[in-house]
Amino acid sequence: MMNQTDYLLEVIGLKKYFKVGGRKTLRAVDGVSFYIRKGETLGVVGESGCGKTTCGRTCLGIYDKTDGQVLYRGADVHCMNRAERQKFTKQAQIIFQDPYASLDPKMKIQNIIAEGIRAHKMASGRDEIQERVSTLLKTVGLDPGYGSRYVHEFSGGQRQRIGIARALAVEPEFIVCDEPISALDVSIQAQIVNLLDRLQEERGLTYLFIAHDLSMVKYISDRVMVMYLGKIMEITTSKALYHSPRHPYTRALLSAIPIPDPAMAKKKVRIPMEGEMPSPVNPPRGCRFQNRCPYAVEICREAEPDLKEIGEEHYAACHRWAEI
């Protein structure tokens, strides 16, 4: 077992509720606990409405928490004073899904990238800032001459590179990648993923990589966390997740992913799920997955399963993991 101090980020019982339409509460994240070690990539997958984006943003303190703790190097992200908070923003950064909405259309590229450098006074004088911006543009594979242009002149993939440069500008050690490739074309997706991979190697970055595309997550992550209705269903290494998934939801999810190979596609057996995902405003009693699970029995409807360690680096929240 690893020492707790090796954890860069530790999340304990984190809850984030939103008030919707008067008295109802949307339980976007409902008690999740996990950790990320320094230098690793933790992938987060799940279908829309599972709370993965909310979870990532709450970890960065962009959203206030409802309950629980997010510890970054042992310090509670949500209980920081101004100076600590400012220091934290320099260490932890975010890359967004939509490369169109995440860059200010009224700003030049160099000012977008320099924003963090200025906010943290990491360089003095125009020339030094300029130089840093040029280096950053080169790092993400863009022409340094692009600095004086505006966002609308760039394609989706180039914009995503600019977004990465903006995050890198403050030299962070931890980056939340919030579906950074979902909006991009296939050939561009591979470019961005390889870029993130390279940066991680060069700079020892730690990633929380959120995506709905399990194949890409499996490729980039060391460990993968599967979420459903605001809860963690299973966390394990990406290899084990594909070869020996234990949670019925993980299995159903894996079996739904189309494989780009006609012969394999014909052989594949789908594990069907009943009905549709319930609303996070009104989740089912007991296990969250109980009403769609082909293996559900009495106890699944009664009691909510805890996230149990069922093997080395393998956690699952299922009453019947051993039998199925």
Add this chain to the structure above:
Amino acid sequence: MGNILQVENLSVTFRTHAGEIQAVRDVSFTIEEGAVTAIVGESGCGKSVTSKSIMGLIQKPGMVSGESKILFRGENILAYTKRQWESYRGQKCSMIFQDALTALNPTMNIGRQITEKIMVHEKISRQKAWQEGIRMLELVGIPNAPMRMKQYPHEFSGGMRQRVMIAIALTLNPQLLIADEPTTALDVTVQADILDMMKEIQQEHGMTVILITHDLGIVADCARHIIVMYAGKVVETGSAEDIFYRPAHPYTKALLAAVPRLDLEQGHLETIEGAPPNMANPPKGCPFADRCPRRLSVCGKEFPQNTRLSESHQVCCWLQRGNE
């Protein structure tokens, strides 16, 4: 079986303030009756514009060039009058869009939207049309159809809305169904359900389907024939086996290598460097030449003629010109 649709020299341009965008450039292909043909390509390759031309949905500032011909059972539909178009759309050819929420009228209940379409084309009573609507909803797997007919689009979940749209498209038994990214906005598990349902209906009724998508996994799963488009041109056509196991065009090869595979362990993802050309001023030669690892000097000068590699397999690439 024979061909239901024959597209010859189709060119579509859009006049914008940024210049004339040549979305589709001199494209020819055929669609076999009773099979699923997929048109694959990245955003901006012209696949959606091609499908809209087949439905006659190109509007100003878009323009279909004079030389273009689209033969539906031998009849050039581009020469249709407004009246002929109206009876063609819906009865002979129908379309499913990516975003069901915008494609359905939010102020009308589902039942009215289906019956309206039936009653425009056929002289039957409202009651009979209503019965037919219920039958269609049941066909696409919507439980509780008689009650659901009275509901409005916002009362359906994303997956159910997509089913409703498919039900509307399938009323009147069109001979040709165009599905433009039918599952892109949906989660993988919902996507798998909908694709299974569509495959079943297609096989049962022997319907002809044109599937527009960027997802090679879906293509492998559903399509018998594949048309690969790049920068407004068809670069390769063939059976699913041809394209996946014997790809001939460097772009097709690169595209297949850039997709992460769940079922394989991959050390490194291949990428296609660079970006697709600007369609306001497309290159004279092969549009992929700039990104092609096996580029010849002739590639930049002239677009290669079609090379027939086998009965089903055709490619536009200078590297294959000698193999005929």
Add this chain to the structure above:
Amino acid sequence: MDRKVMKKVFFSNKMTVLCTGLLLAVMAASLLAPLSPYDPDAVNVAEKLQGMSSKHIFGTDSLGRDTFTRALYGGRVSLLVGFAAMCVAVLIGTFIGTVSGYKGGKVDSICMRVVDVFLSVPSLLFIIVVYAFMPRNMVTLVLMLASFSWTKVARVVRAQTLTLKERDFVTAAKALGVRQSAVIWRHIIPNLMPQIIVASSLSIANAILDESALSFLGYGIQLPMASWGSMLQSAQQYILYNPICAVIPGSLILITVLCFNVLGDMLQQILDPKLVK
């Protein structure tokens, strides 16, 4: 959005070019008013209420002042009051709108209730009453007009701020540790420009109309200074005898206000990012 494309769209639209041209002409004429050989306030009873002639192209008023010269000087006042009132209104409206939208919660509720109150007061009547206690000069007039037109700007700006603050680039700036005031100044306000420009063009039109109405009622610009509104007022007694005295300032108000309104509408279309890609 591309500036070049925007320019192209702007100049390809005949209405916008026509309105801009007319407005520029009215403004230029007003600015060049001192070139006229006549003093706008000089009384010459001997030549009163003359019709159109080569000496006075649009005739004279009841005190023998040249109508055309007076209309030009009046235009200076009307346009100045309009611009000044718009500037004050836009400043206040933008400030309150952005703060209200960005802060949300209690601040937002309070600001928006204040706006509601201002919108439910009959503005002209209120100004007339307040005038009884205030010095009657141009500054008062501008402030009074602005105090009722900032509400419309504030509403538009707040609505837009609400959507802007949820955009990812604002979240990104916050995550980078950029100060709140800097986020508003650098990210929110530049992206509000289309809305602000449209609101100001409509706001000028309104201010000019209100100023004319007040002056016509004798509460706006004080004699002998001329504005289009006060010219209308002095012309009304003689409207049957010498209609040209009323027609000139009246049509100037009509043209100016119409142009600003049409321009506002057109700008809304041009600056809407959904329409121009």
